[in-house]
Amino acid sequence: MPKRGYHHGNLRQALIDGALKLIEDRGPTGFTLSEAAKQAGVTPAAVYRHFEGREDLIAEGALQGYDIFAELMDTAYQSGQPSALKAFEATGRAYLAFARDYPGHYIAMFESGISVNRTPDLAAAAARANGVLEQAASDLSQHIPLEKRPPASMFSAHIWALSHGVVELFARNSPGRASPFPADDLLESGIGIYLRGLGLVGPDD
Structure with a gap:
C-alpha cells in the first residue's frame, strides 16, 4: 500500500481521516492505532509522531x-x-x-x-x-x-x-x-x- 500520508505531505490529517472511517465502520473502540496507520498507508510507529494514543x-x-x-x-x-x-x-x-x-x-x-x-x-x-x-x-x-x-x-x-x-x-x-x-x-x-x-x-x- 502506498504511504499516502507522506506522499501528500499531511500525515496527521491522513491518520485522522483513516480513524474517522474506522470509527464510522466499527465504532470508537473498534479499532487500534495500528489499523488507523494502515488505513492511512503508514507504519504504526508513524502514528506516535502526532498522537500519544487512540x-x-x-x-x-x-x-x-x-x-x-x-x-x-x-x-x-x-x-x-x-x-x-x-x-x-x-x-x-x-x-x-x-x-x-x-x-x-x-x-x-x-x-x-x-x-x-x-x-x-x-x-x-x-x-x-x-x-x-x-x-x-x-x-x-x-x-x-x-x-x-x-x-x-x-x-x-x-x-x-x-x-x-x-x-x-x-x-x-x-x-x-x-x-x-x-x-x-x-x-x-x-x-x-x-x-x-x-x-x-x-x-x-
Missing part, C-alpha cells in the same frame, strides 16, 4: 467535527434570518443533516466518551456550536412574555436533546429500532409541539 486521535476527529458542526449550524441560522422562527428551525434541521453527512465525526463527538473539556481547543469548538443554537433560542424566546420565558440555555438544551434523541434512535440505524416516520418529520413535529407549548406557534402552524 483517544488523542479520536479527540482530534471530534475537534474537527465540532468546527464543521458549528459552521453548518451558523450557516443554517443565518439562512433563516430575519425570521427568528425560521432561523431556529433551520438549526434543528442542520443537526440532523450533520449526523447524516459526517457520521465518523458525529460518533467521535457524541458517542466516544471523549470529554469536550479534554483540551481548550475542543471545549472552545463545542461551545461555539452550542452557542449558535443558544443564540437562535434566545432570539426566538424574545417573543415569549418575560415571566413565562425559559432561560435560553434551557431552551436550546431541550432542542439539542430532542435532536440528539431523534438521531440516536431513528437516524443512525440503531439495531432493533425503526420508526414509521422519517427522522426529519419526527424532528420537525417534535420541535413544533415544543414551540406550541411555549406559545410561539399557533395550533395550525
Whole structure:
C-alpha cells in the first residue's frame, strides 16, 4: 500500500481521516492505532509522531467535527434570518443533516466518551456550536412574555436533546429500532409541539 500520508505531505490529517472511517465502520473502540496507520498507508510507529494514543486521535476527529458542526449550524441560522422562527428551525434541521453527512465525526463527538473539556481547543469548538443554537433560542424566546420565558440555555438544551434523541434512535440505524416516520418529520413535529407549548406557534402552524 502506498504511504499516502507522506506522499501528500499531511500525515496527521491522513491518520485522522483513516480513524474517522474506522470509527464510522466499527465504532470508537473498534479499532487500534495500528489499523488507523494502515488505513492511512503508514507504519504504526508513524502514528506516535502526532498522537500519544487512540483517544488523542479520536479527540482530534471530534475537534474537527465540532468546527464543521458549528459552521453548518451558523450557516443554517443565518439562512433563516430575519425570521427568528425560521432561523431556529433551520438549526434543528442542520443537526440532523450533520449526523447524516459526517457520521465518523458525529460518533467521535457524541458517542466516544471523549470529554469536550479534554483540551481548550475542543471545549472552545463545542461551545461555539452550542452557542449558535443558544443564540437562535434566545432570539426566538424574545417573543415569549418575560415571566413565562425559559432561560435560553434551557431552551436550546431541550432542542439539542430532542435532536440528539431523534438521531440516536431513528437516524443512525440503531439495531432493533425503526420508526414509521422519517427522522426529519419526527424532528420537525417534535420541535413544533415544543414551540406550541411555549406559545410561539399557533395550533395550525
